[in-house]
Amino acid sequence: MNINRWKSQLMKGAAELACLAILRERPCYGVEILETLSSLQGLEISDGSIYPLLNRLQRDGKLEAAWREDEDAIHPRKYYRLTPLGRAALGEMVNEWRGFSRAVDRLIQGGGQ
Amino acid sequence: MTRTAEVNAMMNNYLRRLRWGLSPLSEADRQEIVREVGSHLIDRLGASPSAENLHEELAKLGAPEEYARQFVESFDLSSAIASGAPWPMMRQAFRMAGSGALTALHSAGLLVLLAVSASLMALAPLKLVFPQNVGVWLGPGRYSFAAGFLAHPPLGGSEVLGYWIIPAGALLGIGLLKISIVLLRRLLLTVQEAADHRAGGLS
CATH class of the missing domain: 1.10.287 (Helix Hairpins)
Incomplete structure (x- = not known):
């Protein structure tokens, strides 16, 4: 079995939830989100995937963005933050995820009994 | 460390092709995406902006035309759904x-x-x-x-x-x-x- 392929499929479903969850704490720019994800083992997403996703979440009204110049950078960065709609979507997704994860855990531990 | 002319030329070439691929989108959206991808590359290169590192970073994003297509398809889908x-x-x-x-x-x-x-x-x-x-x-x-x-x-x-x-x-x-x-x-x-x-x- 190709475990990386399976992991990739899992991550596909979780990428939106992961991005929204990172932005719950504070506004971040793309590379910061990628670095936070890669610091959590098993949650990396590719550099190419992140911007179309952030772009779509912004169009859907779940994120808003603003360009900001940081002191440590010589160039402006696009910072994303959660909107109230994004926060509500995250809440719903977290609930769904917890229910799903509990069910899978039960299945793995007790064979569904 | 500053970027060499070769690195600048490589980066500009990628961004120009990306911009070209984004032509179905509005000027404002194209500008925004190209600016963000440029900012991403500068961040990723950090203190070692060599041609080799840039080559690696560009490979992670994929060919510019293909990368642009992902954005364009995503925009088309969003507007169709919103309609x-x-x-x-x-x-x-x-x-x-x-x-x-x-x-x-x-x-x-x-x-x-x-x-x-x-x-x-x-x-x-x-x-x-x-x-x-x-x-x-x-x-x-x-x-x-x-x-x-x-x-x-x-x-x-x-x-x-x-x-x-x-x-x-x-x-x-x-x-x-x-x-x-x-x-x-x-x-x-x-x-x-x-x-x-x-x-x-x-x-």
Whole structure:
């Protein structure tokens, strides 16, 4: 079995939830989100995937963005933050995820009994 | 460490091709995406902006034309979904049908559903113009049945709905149209989710 392929499929479903969850704490720019994800083992997403996703979440009204110049950078960065709609979507997704994860855990531990 | 002329040229070339690939989008959206990808590359290169490192970073994003296509498809999908209108959604579903046999199959099924819904709604004006040719007929045999717009209604059959076919057709047609829109929207949302991550979940 190709475990990386399976992991990739899992991550596909979780990428939106992961991005929204990172932005719950504070506004971040793309590379910061990628670095936070890669610091959590098993949650990396590719550099190419992140911007179309952030772009779509912004169009859907779940994120808003603003360009900001940081002191440590010589160039402006696009910072994303959660909107109230994004926060509500995250809440719903977290609930769904917890229910799903509990069910899978039960299945793995007790064979569904 | 500053970027060499070679690195600058490589980066500008990538961004120029990306911008070209984004041409179906508005100028403001193109600018925003190119600026963000440029900012990403500068951040990724950090203190070692060598041509070799840039080459690696560009490889992670993929060919600029292909990368641009991901944004364009995502924009097209979002606007089709936001429109809520059956035709733009249907067109988008067929455009994305190449992404999988299941999408193609669902799109074809939904097109049939939309066609049936349009035909049912068309019965109302047709009944007014051709009252003898539009209806639901039973007979002449025990199990024979015909319905719709028929050039030659069955001889000996009795038409049972009369002008009730106008509200019945309209209601059924609108009901089917609404169901098609909900299903189309659901299909496009699924396709959108897959398209967001086409570059692959893992780095």
